[in-house]
Amino acid sequence: MKWKKQDIEQYVKAKEYIDTAIIPLVPFSMGSTDDELTSLTYQNEVMDLFVDRVEREYKGRIFRLPSYTYTKSSNLENEMERLNSFYEEICKQPFKYVFYLTFDSKWKKFEKGLGGHLLWVPVMKDGDLNSEETQKLLVDQMEQVTDLIQTYWVE
Amino acid sequence: MSEDKNKQVSRRQFLNYTLTGVGGFMAAGMLAPMVRFAIDPVLQPEAGGDFVSAEIAEEDITTEPQRVTFKVEQVDAWYESTVEKVAWVYKQEDGSIIALDPTCTHLGCIVGWDSNEDHPDHFYCPCHGGLYTKDGVNVPNTPPTAPLSVYEQKIENGILYLGKSIPREEA
Ligand code: FES
Numbered sequence: 001m002k003w004k005k006q007d008i009e010q011y012v013k014a015k016e017y018i019d020t021a022i023i024p025l026v027p028f029s030m031g032s033t034d035d036e037l038t039s040l041t042y043q044n045e046v047m048d049l050f051v052d053r054v055e056r057e058y059k060g061r062i063f064r065l066p067s068y069t070y071t072k073s074s075n076l077e078n079e080m081e082r083l084n085s086f087y088e089e090i091c092k093q094p095f096k097y098v099f100y101l102t103f104d105s106k107w108k109k110f111e112k113g114l115g116g117h118l119l120w121v122p123v124m125k126d127g128d129l130n131s132e133e134t135q136k137l138l139v140d141q142m143e144q145v146t147d148l149i150q151t152y153w154v155e
Numbered sequence: 156m157s158e159d160k161n162k163q164v165s166r167r168q169f170l171n172y173t174l175t176g177v178g179g180f181m182a183a184g185m186l187a188p189m190v191r192f193a194i195d196p197v198l199q200p201e202a203g204g205d206f207v208s209a210e211i212a213e214e215d216i217t218t219e220p221q222r223v224t225f226k227v228e229q230v231d232a233w234y235e236s237t238v239e240k241v242a243w244v245y246k247q248e249d250g251s252i253i254a255l256d257p258t259c260t261h262l263g264c265i266v267g268w269d270s271n272e273d274h275p276d277h278f279y280c281p282c283h284g285g286l287y288t289k290d291g292v293n294v295p296n297t298p299p300t301a302p303l304s305v306y307e308q309k310i311e312n313g314i315l316y317l318g319k320s321i322p323r324e325e326a
Binding site: 014 | 261
């Protein structure tokens with residue numbers, strides 16, 4: 001499900017089945033070097049493709065929530081607090097599993113303090129999204145992420 | 156149950172491990188050649204009215220369901236995009252071809268053929284365990300209440316073309 005009217009209409013009728021929420025954690029910056037800007041936007045695009053695909057294949061169980069955006073230079077300890085307040089908000093609906101998907105390895109250090117599960121995936125700094133190799137790589141990674149999510153469902 | 160749980164946890168560790176050790180398979184992914192469609196012009200996608208090439212030759216379709224993908228233009232409000240669709244195609248007993256739409260009729264997850272150990276030779280939905288027999292008919296007492304939809308299809312120059320996905324009535 002997506003954060004869209006059409007999907008919400010379906011969601012409210014079948015909440016008990018859509019028990020998994022996924023939120024991309026996306027760093028944002030305008031003050032970086034030009035190379036870094038390119039890299040951040042590339043990674044943001046990859047993230048969009050990535051979660052779109054996860055959502056498409058698991059539409060009936062995974063809800064893709066709006067991305068959590070933060071400035072690249074900000075202190076993640078503060079972000080963690082804000083993110084946890086998002087988490088509390090999400091828990092107002094009957095979700096059983098909340099996942100944060102990110103390419104930003106800095107979150108790893110704060111994993112323990114987060115409500116919900118952190119899924120960190122490595123990504124290239126730059127690349128060509130139209131190339132078949134990149135697409136294949138993304139599909140592989142996506143399958144691994146959804147396999148991982150499914151290990152939680154079995155419990 | 157607890158053994159099952161342990162199995163899942165160690166599987167999770169394993170997956171986490173491979174996921175973060177991306178270097179190796181990134182290289183592997185780079186090398187995987189997509190030779191067939193690169194060299195065979197007959198198999199290039201080509202628009203034919205509302206039908207799109209599924210990039211599979213009729214003679215390559217067997218009685219075992221195969222997964223094919225094809226691209227269609229989709230319009231959401233005023234936003235136009237190209238989306239990839241999936242079909243499972245095979246020859247039925249009588250030799251005719253059927254192309255099933257793997258969108259689960261329960262809540263829309265994508266089902267896979269023979270993808271769950273406990274349910275071989277069925278379409279299985281990973282979301283809530285929906286099951287369909289080979290002909291796409293939903294198995295009673297699993298969440299879906301209707302069979303899988305079927306794509307319109309035709310063969311042209313020996314290549315399979317797919318069209319709209321047509322829902323079927325409850326069995
Ligand atoms: S979406 Fe397939 S069983 Fe629920």
